[in-house]
Amino acid sequence: MPGTMTRNIDVERYLEHHRMMHRIRAFEEAAARANQDKLVLGAIHLSIGQEAIASGVCRNLRPTDYLLSTHRGHGHTLAKGADPTAMMSELLGREGGICQGKGGSMHIADFGVGMLGANGVVAANINIAAGAAHAIKLKGDDGVACSIFGDGAINRGPFLEGLNWAGVFKLPALFVCESNGFASTTRTDAMTSGEGAAARARSLGIPADEIDGNDIVAVDETVRAAVDAIRGGGGPRFILCSTYRLHGHTASDPAAYRRKDEVDAAWKNDPIGRCAQMLRDAGVASDDLDAQRDAAVFEMDQAYETAKAAPWPDLSLAYTDVQDIGDPRGRAF
Amino acid sequence: MPGTMTRNIDVERYLEHHRMMHRIRAFEEAAARANQDKLVLGAIHLSIGQEAIASGVCRNLRPTDYLLSTHRGHGHTLAKGADPTAMMSELLGREGGICQGKGGSMHIADFGVGMLGANGVVAANINIAAGAAHAIKLKGDDGVACSIFGDGAINRGPFLEGLNWAGVFKLPALFVCESNGFASTTRTDAMTSGEGAAARARSLGIPADEIDGNDIVAVDETVRAAVDAIRGGGGPRFILCSTYRLHGHTASDPAAYRRKDEVDAAWKNDPIGRCAQMLRDAGVASDDLDAQRDAAVFEMDQAYETAKAAPWPDLSLAYTDVQDIGDPRGRAF
Amino acid sequence: MAIMTYAEAGKTALAEEMRRDPLVWAVGEDLGRGGVFGQYAGLIDEFGPDRISDAPISEAAIMGASVGAAMAGTRPVVEMRFADFALCAVDELVNQAAKARYMLGGQTKVPMVIREPMGMWRSSAAQHSQSLESWYTHIPGLVVAVPSTPADNKGLLKAAIRCDDPVVYFEHKNIWGLEGEVPDGDVVLPFGKARMEREGSDITIVSWSSQLHTASRAAETLAAEGVSAEVIDLRTLWPWDRDAVFASVEKTGRLLITHESVSVGGFGAEIAASVSEHLFKALKAPVRRRAAPRIPISYAPPLEDMVRVSEAQIIETVQEMMAV
Amino acid sequence: MAIMTYAEAGKTALAEEMRRDPLVWAVGEDLGRGGVFGQYAGLIDEFGPDRISDAPISEAAIMGASVGAAMAGTRPVVEMRFADFALCAVDELVNQAAKARYMLGGQTKVPMVIREPMGMWRSSAAQHSQSLESWYTHIPGLVVAVPSTPADNKGLLKAAIRCDDPVVYFEHKNIWGLEGEVPDGDVVLPFGKARMEREGSDITIVSWSSQLHTASRAAETLAAEGVSAEVIDLRTLWPWDRDAVFASVEKTGRLLITHESVSVGGFGAEIAASVSEHLFKALKAPVRRRAAPRIPISYAPPLEDMVRVSEAQIIETVQEMMAV
């Protein structure tokens, strides 16, 4: 795997990544502000520090490819192409929310760009993604179904069942593990026996790469190769991305259970800073990079303002999209 | 792992194994007869051909050690020390049944000898055994909790969750996989991705041995070493035992989905025949071996006759041992 | 019209729907060899292993992958083998399949059928005998079907496969071999329309699945004793045919609900509560329920029978109700 | 007597029982840092990491291992974090914990407490808000507790920990911070004994858990309007206090049951069916239920509120019933 020292890179491509990572960062910061402003009532999980994975994975997926994400899914959803204003409106539970305000942060989805949903149940997206890949195979399409999940998810049964399923049926599935060191307040290494996610994936017959998930080049190139292999009929692949959760588990978690020096060190390894440095080394002007950041911040502030200004959803929505059959009122009254 | 060519063996010990394997075989054959006689109404799963694993594992466990088994658990239960008459009475659902006729073949248990139950749900015994080991650790005992399960069970979530659990908490747990090539009518290799159970166990941080499960010496010695290591505080161990299911999935399954030559070849590898040959090579007289067989057949025929003669359980038992709290009649009538 | 068994009727329905719609496929353990009850026998020869798909012993993945496959445009028919084993995949059914459409703001539907062979069947004991249909009526997003005849098993399974909602489809193991007339061709039954098993004027007996036949036999015997019982087969529990039940009870003034599942917290309570509330004045006697006691199901036949609601118990209860 | 919150009362009960019995231990995700709602805060300092045990995200193993640990002589207190996540461990609870004692012919008991924080709590949406207490009343072998006050959370949790049956213990997330007087020391409440929240003569309102407080506020308002409502807190659903409910309805002649969970197939139906059957003559009006519609729970506050049964709705229903 390539490191981050100077290398000749496709500057345009990484400028795109730089821009996308800043958009994710700015979205999360706006969401954190909305949380402080008590306008987001449910729990939200920020992906600050993990942006390279979202950008690197989704840059290599087509809008027609499927993505299934987790409770920490804002970045993935944005990178897959969803509209931040509709996403922010969802977080605020307002009209215009991407799920009409019915799902919120943990159920954010945009089928228009192949994002089939975040999930409130850890590891549940793994089997669902395997099934989406199964549908691609049955229909003879050339798509890919990708699930992104955390390092805590590898201790749930669906990790084994879903990867085995994808292997047995040789499905076009990409499994990406965001190994950020924590499962809410618990260090994942303390609750994980053995060598971890990649070793488990290999034992299930899935080729696995282990990369620095804060190195946008490593993520982009590794995912591109994996997706090409999968599209070529090579069956499922697994990528373990090491990263660090720079904020707390939820936007309200001060994460006092970890040492300051650990967090400070992690900030020095911030994927956006590293990407910017690489681009500067490649000759890109700092001003251009700052301009991307400022545009991202402006865009997400606008998204927040728009969401704030939006009314509550129409109450009649409570009874829509439950199911086709039967009376949702249940005739209890 | 030792093969089965002449070696200096503890003749007494393997005579015990030979006797136990014949007792298991004879029990299963009597149960099959009871099934043909329509006296066993539920499904029963015979372990004919897999006796070396039951005998080899349980010979190395103490009565105070715990065993959790599967739907194919008659042999394990017998080898752990349960009374065959009480077991047969259970299969016939009669008074004197080891579970009072309430559980039947798939829930056979004898807590008096540490056999905490077969299970009707594939892989469910893995987590239960991990928990029994957890209790041993919490109480500071020097016991071992063992679960035996099939090669089909390794595709269920509890395999990952239970082994990871045992690894994380360094529990005195022994996991034994009976790899008989089939999960009911399906060949397990067709539904298993990767290198199989042992590789999966290792990926979960559990040392794993892979042995010929029809070689009683290999099973006995491997299990003994593993149990010693576990008792010594070495944490969980895994043993993959290759074997073959000589009969159908249930006693009523003709297993027409496999070729005759395959089955014929498997019969030549019958663990009892191999053990007998080894003992003859070690100088034991055939008559002594035949006498063990005949005694086993006689014992199990008696068990069947006794069970047959037993009355149905008292109807009042339907309402006992449900729970301490609340009226089991539910006051519905 | 053809005479076929309940199992064959289900197979016919699946085969017809698979011919009609190439996006329909079935997945579960041992389907390639016909399924554990033979209800898929031979289908692999016509449709091949991709559409009559074996599965690892991975109920959570069978269910969860089917949710994804349904969201991605196919129509999976999920075989759970025993309703008891579906308890290994409840998150996938209740948290995912049932809620995805709503949570995601209507961006998707989850068209899948979950076949769950249910009920008591010759000494299968507590982990292979449960009837949990009531549970799923309590979960928004799910449809619950409980066919009792070969004809209904064909018509309702076809309806379930065409339905865009997840349908929990309970086939009763005890009646796999039950024979009956089954209409040929494309007969699709509506959900929420009960079947009048037998007309009567003195009392209404509501039931479903295998227990319906016990109720029917009881009504037969009662007729000989001069009690005219109307027997209604609900066919589906969500939605359930309130109109048919209410109309019948308005006529008879008496209602007995009988089901194989546990009485406490069973769907009989929902029916009893609804009728007692809405037909308060029309009732000549209190609504009664005959269902299972709150005990696990035993292996030994005589103990297992203690859980069954017998024809005699139904008759006894009806006579008590007529005496009011 | 001390004033403490519902969460503190639970913590006190657990701590007292752990001091009393070294075989009691708690296991679940993040317990070492106090648990996701702080209901275990500080316990690890007194009892250490073996008895206040963290767990991997492995609900099936948390539940399943606890079944084994209970069979092997310890008394696990299992933390499921959200009742919704317990759906990842239903086989372990329903097929194993609930049935082991019976299936194995009484050779073992399975003394474990399954704590399941339930209910709606500020925009948690469909997978973090469910109330599924009714499900477990339908499963033989299980006890179901639904405390509504700090005092009851102490007394019932202590009873649950001492009980040899698996107890599904629902704490409501919305009242973690509710303060109230809690008796000091070893006060253990019996299961199946309801609490008289408020005496009245015109109508009986039965409820439990957080919804009890809505019912209580409604009764308060109704009193001002001259309607005397008796409010009964069931405290446990299995067993449930039929005697207390029947006695009250015999007095008032009217019964309204209100719960947060879905009305269809909810436990309110069991109570309504039982009372309608046994107090047929004593009823002045049909038994009514006010519970949730059959829809998943939304994230947006106003949509989430559509699932809540409000004080106003209870009052409206009571007035309708009084008008009968």
Ligand SMILES: Cc1ncc(C[n+]2csc(CCOP(=O)(O)OP(=O)(O)O)c2C)c(N)n1
């Ligand atoms: C089945 C289940 N158990 C527990 C939870 C509660 N929970 C939400 S996020 C989380 C931690 C997940 O850690 P990880 O998978 O590493 O993802 P990360 O939060 O680090 O991105 C937990 C335990 C849940 N949502 N689902």
Ligand SMILES: Cc1ncc(C[n+]2csc(CCOP(=O)(O)OP(=O)(O)O)c2C)c(N)n1
């Ligand atoms: C969760 C679950 N799924 C399916 C079944 C049905 N079933 C019973 S035994 C069996 C095959 C098990 O195969 P394996 O684990 O290899 O054990 P073996 O029968 O070969 O001893 C299956 C699928 C079950 N009992 N439990």
Ligand SMILES: [Mg+2]
């Ligand atoms: Mg993590």
Ligand SMILES: [Mg+2]
């Ligand atoms: Mg096998």
